[in-house]
Amino acid sequence: MKALKGNKLTEITQLEFLDLIKKFFRIEIDFGTGDGRFIYKNALNNLTTLYIGIDTNEKQMMKYSREIQRKKLNNALLILGSLELLPKELEGFADTVYIHFPWGSLLKAITQPTKSDLKKLSDLLKNDGVMKIVLGYNEKFEANEINRLNLPELDSNYIKENYTWEKAAQQTLDAYQKLFMH
Numbered sequence: 625m626k627a628l629k630g631n632k633l634t635e636i637t638q639l640e641f642l643d644l645i646k647k648f649f650r651i652e653i654d655f656g657t658g659d660g661r662f663i664y665k666n667a668l669n670n671l672t673t674l675y676i677g678i679d680t681n682e683k684q685m686m687k688y689s690r691e692i693q694r695k696k697l698n699n700a701l702l703i704l705g706s707l708e709l710l711p712k713e714l715e716g717f718a719d720t721v722y723i724h725f726p727w728g729s730l731l732k733a734i735t736q737p738t739k740s741d742l743k744k745l746s747d748l749l750k751n752d753g754v755m756k757i758v759l760g761y762n763e764k765f766e767a768n769e770i771n772r773l774n775l776p777e778l779d780s781n782y783i784k785e786n787y788t789w790e791k792a793a794q795q796t797l798d799a800y801q802k803l804f805m806h
């Protein structure tokens with residue numbers, strides 16, 4: 625997979641990644657990390673946790689990639705990737721996956737997940753891992769994205785009636801059972 629080191633993209637092999645994660649008690653992923661500030665700030669304060677940011681926008685991530693390099697933080701990684709092209713190497717290790725204020729296909733995948741979206745996101749977590757999502761889902765802040773992606777109004781009624789995560793999780797479970805138990 626491709627990681628940023630300062631301004632440059634470098635390749636990290638699966639073996640190198642497995643070697644790196646041995647050194648940490650926890651692994652936390654920030655999906656759609658933007659400029660990588662969340663990764664940098666947390667990595668500075670928690671040296672025993674490995675923080676991994678993922679985003680499609682290499683240029684944006686360079687901002688804090690340079691800071692990470694300057695401070696020689698070995699517990700912060702910024703990875704070039706997306707929901708559509710997710711590095712396999714990252715699967716199954718995260719104690720926590722954060723998704724903060726997603727846009728575009730990431731926002732769509734959170735509010736109206738397909739089975740495949742749900743599988744990709746949940747595959748990042750280890751068995752007892754937790755996903756924490758914060759949405760700026762409001763006419764004031766996200767009106768363009770909500771209209772552009774034709775997203776539903778995410779009020780308590782929608783959540784109660786559709787509760788897509790639970791539904792999608794159940795559908796995924798059903799699909800797994802069909803695949804592996806018959």
Ligand SMILES: C[S@@+](CC[C@H](N)C(=O)[O-])C[C@H]1O[C@@H](n2cnc3c(N)ncnc32)[C@H](O)[C@@H]1O
Pocket residue numbers: 655656657658659678679680681684705706707708723724725726727728729730731
């Ligand atoms: C509003 S920014 C939020 C950045 C950061 N999480 C924050 O809270 O400041 C949304 C981010 O989602 C990323 N994004 C959008 N679609 C994505 C996808 N399919 N996979 C990964 N990242 C995506 C964008 O590149 C952008 O950096």
